[in-house]
Amino acid sequence: MKKSTFILIAFPLIALVFLFSYYAKVNQKPDEINNKAQLPLEFKDNTLQCPQCHMYLVGKKDTAQFITSKGKTYFFDDIGCFVLWQAEQKIELEGGKLWVFSRDSKRYIDGFDAWYSLRDETPMQYGFGAYEGKKEAFVGYEQMRLRMLRGENMSDPRVRKLLVEER
Template structure:
């Protein structure tokens, strides 16, 4: 009997750990794709419950976030405009996609295709593209932002960072 006590203790501890992990996974069902958005409006996301489709990060703030809606009402979420740009390059419904980006100057989701982008914003993945509704000097349009992102000309490149920020 004395030899069984350590083995039983180990099994009990394993059972407790498994139970804890299973209960945590049930509580934190992350949303990566939302279906049924046939109006193609921005989805009201729950912070810390939605996950970036490109990088897998949890979306902890609406600032810098983006959403892409397909014609069939599926919505994908991003914590950084740069992540959206990387993902956007590889989809086959680019022309039909509705793009929403969270605006720094109006604090709401705006059309990503008509937004203006700063190249030096502090963003979750450090790409630097902050969306704005109103144009200011030095801002770029959607197509320029995509081009800079796809060429790697963003703040993650030390040479670009030096040029843009002097750091």
């Protein structure tokens, strides 16, 4: 085979391979990225579903991202969904990183160090809005987690009534 014939055949094939790999990378969803840095990832509205409730994520408010020690990122529309999912899936928290979008600082913060309101309107109506700064009646991650697992959240009408009356 002549060198010019080889170039005429090989060049378009190489160009196609590069185009396909570029297209795949550009259209890669955040939950498909190997997130070894364990940093919160950007996402487009209505492209990712919460693995617990299957709602699409719209905006950052009240969202949570959990990144496993292996770099797999899971996206949640509500921190309560993360707590339920983690308990059901028995996903190890050790070595993982939890990010929650803070209502007061409007950025992702460490979910294990965040403070949680008991009465906020959240996507699944659990009431646990995340905050960077502590205020009266806010609880830490472990207390929020226990309340969520016991069903003591705003989605229960009896609990909602008690929490609203406390105001």
